[in-house]
Amino acid sequence: MDLEVCIDSVESAVSAERGGAKRVELCSDLLEGGITPGAGLIASVRRHIAIGLYVMIRPRGGDFCYTDLEFEVMQAEIAHARDLGADGVVLGLLDEQGHVDVDRTHKLVELACPLNVTFHRAIDMTTDLPAAVHDVIATGANRLLTSGGAPSALRGMEEIARMVQAARGRVAIMAGGGITAENIAAIAHGTGATEFHSSARTAFPSPVRFRKQGLAMGDLRDREYRRFTVREQSVRALLVALHKLTRESQPA
Helix, strand or coil: CEEEEEECCHHHHHHHHHHCCCEEEECECHHHCCECCCHHHHHHHHHHCCCEEEEECCCCCCCCCCCHHHHHHHHHHHHHHHHCCCCEEEECCECCCCCECHHHHHHHHHHHCCCEEEECHHHHHCCCHHHHHHHHHHHCCCEEEECCCCCCCCCCHHHHHHHHHHHCCCCEEEEECCCCCCCHHHHHHHHCCCEEEECCEEEEECCCCCCCCCCCCCCCCCHHHEEEEECHHHHHHHHHHHHHHHHHHCCC
């Protein structure tokens, strides 16, 4: 069973590798669900880790129905990610009716070749998840990330299991959304998924001592004085739970 860790910094990438993750998904602005990281961040992460590096290709937050100009940006970002040493890209496009945009996604998959492509949780915003699985298969993507259309993978287990059945091995189904060391075994057992995606993030206070009162740089209160990072021990705990499940499922 494989574990992918979502990261937004070099420090988190190093912690994910030390904790035993198979790959990382590199994003910026995780508070928006992740957007494309800058070239400098991609290059630095690549220099510091040897495990798989997948780069988010998302030009903005919000919905997943993109304009022609945004689609042009996505094409350019895929080329940059490949040139900077990424092993894969993560993307997702929907049309105005909430269906997978098969044609344009297929174009991006072809452009990304030979990189692997993950279709991200945009699939959870579609009108029919099992049908969307077949659409993703038609795009040529290698895997899809899903919470089963629910706020968390734990709550979406039944739907994820149906998606695994619909895929029949033609595309990898990676469960993600609120996955922790405490629930990953239950999610694996309940869905039949063999790949898992977790942020494994921990919040900690900013080291800045002076706190400017009554002023914020964004919409979230006190965001300037909180940081988030992946901790090596959190990643390791997820893998310990997976390895225990694997041992228990093996015949005596």
